[in-house]
Amino acid sequence: MEQEFTITAFSENSVGLLNRITIIFTRRHINIDSLTVSESSIKGIFKFTIVVRTTKPMIQKVEKQIEKLVDVLKAFSLCTGDIIHQEIALYKVPTEILTASNEVESLVRKHNARILEVTPDYTVIEKTGHKAETQELFDSLFRFGVLQFTRSGRVAITKGKEEYFTQFLKKLDNEKAKVEH
Amino acid sequence: MSDKEDSSQTVRRITGSEGLLLSLIEEGVDTIFGFPGGAIMPVYDLLYNYRDKLNHILVRHEQGAAHAAEGYARVTGRVGVCLVTSGPGATNLTTGLADAMIDSTPIICISGQVHAPLLGSDAFQETDVMGFSMPITKWNIQITRAEEIPSIIAKAFFIARTGRPGPVMIDITKDAQFAEFDFSYSKCEDIRSYVPRPTLNHEHLAEAARLINASRKPLALVGQGVLLSRTEAEVLTLLEKAEIPAAWTLLGKTALPPDHPLNVGMLGMHGNYGPNIKTNESDLLIALGMRFDDRVTGNLSSYARSAKIVHFEIDPSEVDKNVRADVAVIADLRDSLKELLLMINENKHPEWLNQFKSAYQYEYEKVIQKDLYPTKEGLTMAEVIRRINEQTNGNIIMVTDVGQHQMIASRYFTGRSPRSLVTSGGLGTMGFGVPAALGVKTGRPEMMVVAIVGDGGFQMTIQELGTVAQTGAAVKIVLMNNHFLGMVRQWQQLFFDKRYSFTELKNPDFVAIANAYGIAGRCVSKREEMDDAVRQMLTTDGPFLLEIMVEKEDNVFPMVPTGASVSDIRLE
Numbered sequence: 001m002e003q004e005f006t007i008t009a010f011s012e013n014s015v016g017l018l019n020r021i022t023i024i025f026t027r028r029h030i031n032i033d034s035l036t037v038s039e040s041s042i043k044g045i046f047k048f049t050i051v052v053r054t055t056k057p058m059i060q061k062v063e064k065q066i067e068k069l070v071d072v073l074k075a076f077s078l079c080t081g082d083i084i085h086q087e088i089a090l091y092k093v094p095t096e097i098l099t100a101s102n103e104v105e106s107l108v109r110k111h112n113a114r115i116l117e118v119t120p121d122y123t124v125i126e127k128t129g130h131k132a133e134t135q136e137l138f139d140s141l142f143r144f145g146v147l148q149f150t151r152s153g154r155v156a157i158t159k160g161k162e163e164y165f166t167q168f169l170k171k172l173d174n175e176k177a178k179v180e181h
Numbered sequence: 182m183s184d185k186e187d188s189s190q191t192v193r194r195i196t197g198s199e200g201l202l203l204s205l206i207e208e209g210v211d212t213i214f215g216f217p218g219g220a221i222m223p224v225y226d227l228l229y230n231y232r233d234k235l236n237h238i239l240v241r242h243e244q245g246a247a248h249a250a251e252g253y254a255r256v257t258g259r260v261g262v263c264l265v266t267s268g269p270g271a272t273n274l275t276t277g278l279a280d281a282m283i284d285s286t287p288i289i290c291i292s293g294q295v296h297a298p299l300l301g302s303d304a305f306q307e308t309d310v311m312g313f314s315m316p317i318t319k320w321n322i323q324i325t326r327a328e329e330i331p332s333i334i335a336k337a338f339f340i341a342r343t344g345r346p347g348p349v350m351i352d353i354t355k356d357a358q359f360a361e362f363d364f365s366y367s368k369c370e371d372i373r374s375y376v377p378r379p380t381l382n383h384e385h386l387a388e389a390a391r392l393i394n395a396s397r398k399p400l401a402l403v404g405q406g407v408l409l410s411r412t413e414a415e416v417l418t419l420l421e422k423a424e425i426p427a428a429w430t431l432l433g434k435t436a437l438p439p440d441h442p443l444n445v446g447m448l449g450m451h452g453n454y455g456p457n458i459k460t461n462e463s464d465l466l467i468a469l470g471m472r473f474d475d476r477v478t479g480n481l482s483s484y485a486r487s488a489k490i491v492h493f494e495i496d497p498s499e500v501d502k503n504v505r506a507d508v509a510v511i512a513d514l515r516d517s518l519k520e521l522l523l524m525i526n527e528n529k530h531p532e533w534l535n536q537f538k539s540a541y542q543y544e545y546e547k548v549i550q551k552d553l554y555p556t557k558e559g560l561t562m563a564e565v566i567r568r569i570n571e572q573t574n575g576n577i578i579m580v581t582d583v584g585q586h587q588m589i590a591s592r593y594f595t596g597r598s599p600r601s602l603v604t605s606g607g608l609g610t611m612g613f614g615v616p617a618a619l620g621v622k623t624g625r626p627e628m629m630v631v632a633i634v635g636d637g638g639f640q641m642t643i644q645e646l647g648t649v650a651q652t653g654a655a656v657k658i659v660l661m662n663n664h665f666l667g668m669v670r671q672w673q674q675l676f677f678d679k680r681y682s683f684t685e686l687k688n689p690d691f692v693a694i695a696n697a698y699g700i701a702g703r704c705v706s707k708r709e710e711m712d713d714a715v716r717q718m719l720t721t722d723g724p725f726l727l728e729i730m731v732e733k734e735d736n737v738f739p740m741v742p743t744g745a746s747v748s749d750i751r752l753e
Binding site: 011012014015016019020023027057060061064065067068070071072073172175 | 311312315316319320321322323340372373374375380496497498500501502
């Protein structure tokens with residue numbers, strides 16, 4: 001049965017690695033719903049967060065094939081229940097819709113969104129949340145006229161106290177220490 | 182400071198090109214298969230100075246260089262090296278890279294690239310080498326600065342030869358080849374993100390041992406991993422101690438002695454009857470360095486339903502990829518077998534073994550006897566292989582191309598030593614045979630090297646006869662000529678109502694072509710001439726082409742049709 005999975009992969013900062021990772025999905029005809037890459041808490045190590053819909057056996061194969069890449073340190077496939085995740089969305093609307101009535105203001109309040117910039121022409125609203133939540137605000141603002149809309153890919157952290165990757169790094173250090181002694 | 186450290190730490194100011202060659206020499210390279218061109222000319226210019234240390238073999242097409250490097254790597258255990266120019270030089274390597282990737286063969290391909298400032302501008306002979314080689318290499322990298330060359334070459338060799346071996350592509354811009362830098366070399370021994378030798382899990386190993394000890398109908402599946410880890414002796418000890426029959430994959434063939442009583446033959450589509458049928462009766466499959474390729478398993482939903490599966494494998498991504506393992510021992514076979522042997526009880530399975538003997542007898546009567554000792558007029562490919570076996574006692578390295586002759590050679594060749602069969606397995610690359618044989622002969626010049634090719638595949642890389650002639654490499658080429666793309670024709674006969682759509686070949690006079698290159702040759706179409714012709718081929722100095730006019734419409738049996746269960750293997 002297909003379900004949503006979030007793959008997190010930790011890698012060295014090497015040219016072309018993103019391509020190497022996406023090829024694994026392409027070969028198996030899996031569409032990537034969202035992809036975010038940024039430097040992790042460890043300097044020089046980059047974290048990929050990839051959201052896909054597929055089956056459990058398939059995601060396990062993909063996870064191992066990603067981890068097999070020379071420049072990837074570790075990959076994890078996580079179910080939605082394993083993670084806290086968030087996306088950010090920006091909405092540019094005409095400023096006049098805020099001055100015309102207080103409907104937009106109440107939407108901003110209701111959705112826990114915030115206003116980033118106001119100019120005579122436009123206002124930029126920011127909302128963080130799950131995709132459904134950022135979508136809901138978009139749908140609500142739509143009838144007022146949204147000039148621009150953009151949504152980020154997913155960022156996610158695991159529910160365990162420590163990141164799996166930190167545990168992995170500690171294990172790696174222990175093994176190295178064992179070899180050296 | 183030791184002498185060794187001293188030599189590698191000495192700093193010298195040289196060009197990137199010279200740094201590349203010195204780095205290769207530091208890695209023990211003495212042979213390069215290559216083809217020059219604009220973007221790699223600075224390296225070729227320096228190569229002229231290093232002719233005494235680096236034997237460069239000029240191929241006729243870069244695909245030939247890649248296959249030659251593969252052949253060289255397969256039989257020497259060393260890394261094969263190719264050197265080519267940018268653009269078409271690099272793209273021509275593609276098939277060889279893909280072949281090396283799927284067959285876990287360590288090669289390093291180095292291509293020249295346009296000057297760094299021109300990258301991405303569609304310059305003359307520029308192509309996106311990183312992009313196209315990414316899915317078919319274990320690792321690839323582009324070098325734009327001379328000072329990166331030594332550390333990247335060191336890393337490339339480490340990656341290519343360790344863990345599950347594979348191809349590495351290195352693209353070097355022309356300005357990096359010209360630039361000067363301070364050269365020093367140190368070998369790569371560790372990459373943080375790369376685990377070539379996974380840590381053995383003792384609990385999994387103990388569970389594997391428990392299953393092996395409890396099994397009443399065990400069957401070992403021997404793959405190329407056994408040859409790559411050089412654990413043929415350990416595997417044999419395991420098999421003998423617990424009396425386990427063992428079957429092999431195409432690439433695992435020469436891991437077991439051909440006449441050992443526990444060697445029950447080849448797995449898969451054109452494998453032997455016994456191991457295929459018995460896969461579905463076994464209670465335990467012990468997979469040793471193999472990956473359950475679809476040509477081995479047939480229909481997965483009816484594969485080994487009564488067996489538990491223990492999978493010994495170095496590459497974690499192969500575990501549960503095609504067949505779900507009950508126990509996976511993810512480690513270098515050398516590490517796992519060493520401990521496993523201490524945990525395995527002596528055992529006997531006489532009744533189980535007898536079933537393989539009866540199955541072989543059945544196959545012998547139905548297929549093998551007719552193949553090896555035909556009474557019909559037409560010549561069979563198998564009788565050619567039998568004569569080569571008889572005259573050489575199997576003390577040769579056989580290289581094959583791809584197709585019917587490949588399956589026949591794999592079934593009947595009685596190679597005595599590990600790594601004495603070199604063939605393109607996973608990719609099934611027609612055209613592999615002749616250039617691979619050239620690489621094999623270059624790597625093992627003391628061995629008799631016999632390439633078995635068909636008339637289809639031979640013509641895909643026939644230009645490498647030029648390389649054979651120029652190097653004088655004593656490659657013996659046996660051409661099984663049936664005037665067809667035989668394997669495709671066989672499928673058309675069996676599954677497409679004999680509609681022979683574009684499989685018949687109008688062939689040239691192959692012996693005349695060989696002769697034109699200065700290579701001796703002989704064409705045989707009569708059974709009574711064959712022994713003499715094989716003898717002439719083996720005793721003639723230098724290369725030789727022996728063309729055998731075989732039966733036009735022979736089929737390879739047994740056969741597991743695609744999508745069928747291994748139990749539904751056909752003998753006719």
